[in-house]
Amino acid sequence: MTIAPSPHALRIAVIGGGENCEHEISLASADSVAAALSGIGHEVVPLTIDPHGGWLDGDGTPIGLAAAVDVLCGCDVVVPVVHGPRGEDGTLAALCDLAGVAFVGSGIRPGALAMDKWATKLVAQALGITTAASVVLTTSTASTYRFRGPVVVKPIAAGSSHGVRLVDSEAELAPALAAAFAFDDRVLVEEVQHGREIDVAVLGMNDGGRHVSPLLEIVADGLFDHDAKYGGHADFRVPAEVSLSERNALVAAALAMYDALGCAGVARIDFFLTESGPVLNEVNTMPGFTAHSQVPQMFAADGLTYTALLDTLVQDAAAAGARRPTTAVSEGRVPSR
CATH class of the missing domain: 3.40.50.20 (Rossmann fold)
Structure with a gap:
């Protein structure tokens, strides 16, 4: 790059x-x-x-x-x-x-939409991008849910896998829901996906350019939860070994989500790569950003160092200036009622 x-x-x-x-x-x-x-x-x-x-x-x-x-x-x-x-x-x-x-x-709208995992799913579905089958529960509706097989329970608006649990049996459901509700008043219960975890990072520039990183695969024994992410033993493989057709499908879906949400700067779009193709997991508009985090590692694999990536982001944002859209009022015209 x-x-x-x-x-x-x-x-x-x-x-x-x-x-x-x-x-x-x-x-x-x-x-x-x-x-x-x-x-x-x-x-x-x-x-x-x-x-x-x-x-x-x-x-x-x-x-x-x-x-x-x-x-x-x-x-x-x-x-x-x-x-x-x-x-x-x-x-x-x-x-x-x-x-x-x-x-x-990213600005207000993409940040809010991407943070809300249910809203992100709706955008993906409108684009024809596959997502895991799921239901939304609140504290008042949780008792109506009937366990029918392995699921992942997660807060709708939290990060770093806080409150996320893999539920293999009905006995594990209530504790998992309680853990998720500790972080949000809405919880997502998703069908378990069987596939490889593949991340795509997109760097959007003020001139409309889009730069896609090499893909990263997360190799985890079971759920890639908070301890796996930050316990110092996460296994990230960059570039991920995928076929050209698989890469094209993942990149196309990542770019479609980035643009549909209206993201800016760097966003990380996470997928499960299943036998049927990519399944969107989530979109992160402010992913982890130490030198050892996923996104910096992904761009470093393409020759863009950590400091160069950061410098690119701040220079491009400064050149773009404050994001104040031109309106009839700001141009001195009073809109009709």
């Missing part, structure tokens, strides 16, 4: 942490991003959202939301490295939009 970002140094706010179950993972990603960007000459201004939603400066001093917005407005671009709810779900994109600040990554 050949991408030549500008060497222009920027003042960059990097936001980590977050008021959700992925707080620690987000801190690790943000620290790694900040160190890498500082290492290539950018001025990095770190901000942290604590587990209770409070804003802290780089020294860990509480500063509050208003002061944090002032910091954001004093930067060329913001990198919101907050995975999960109240971050990746469009919340921070909305804050940056309202503040009129350029930011890396």
Whole structure:
């Protein structure tokens, strides 16, 4: 892959942490991003959202939301490295939009849709992309569900596999539902998919260009759960060994989802590759972003280093500027009622 970002140094706010179950993972990603960007000459201004939603400066001093917005407005671009709810779900994109600040990554709509696994399925189905058969349960409807075979139970809007369990027997169902409901008030119960876990990363540029990474295969003994992801023994294989027709099908589905959701920057689209073809698992608009995370490894396999990937993202976002769509009002025209 050949991408030549500008060497222009920027003042960059990097936001980590977050008021959700992925707080620690987000801190690790943000620290790694900040160190890498500082290492290539950018001025990095770190901000942290604590587990209770409070804003802290780089020294860990509480500063509050208003002061944090002032910091954001004093930067060329913001990198919101907050995975999960109240971050990746469009919340921070909305804050940056309202503040009129350029930011890396997807906007409000794609963040919200991709975070909602049920909504993502509906988009995929409209595109003709296969998804696992599933049902949505709430605390009031969970008692109506009848177990008919192995399923995966997961919160609809959570990440890093928090609250996700493989249920092989009816006796395991109630504890699995309780674990999922601890993270969300809606739960997805999915039919188990038998196939290889293959990830596709898409890097979208402001000029409309799309760069697809080499594919990554996750080799796991059973469910690729939180412990498998972050226990230091995940087996990632890049590039994944797939046939040309399989690769074409996976890439086509990933690009279709990226564009239909309206993603920007990097997104990771996860599939099961079954005997019948790709089955969409989920879309991550702010995937893990340490140098050892899946997406950086995928692009590194194509010659784009971690620092070059980050520099590409911040330079492209800064060049695009704040995302304020032109409207009749902003042009001085009052719309008719």
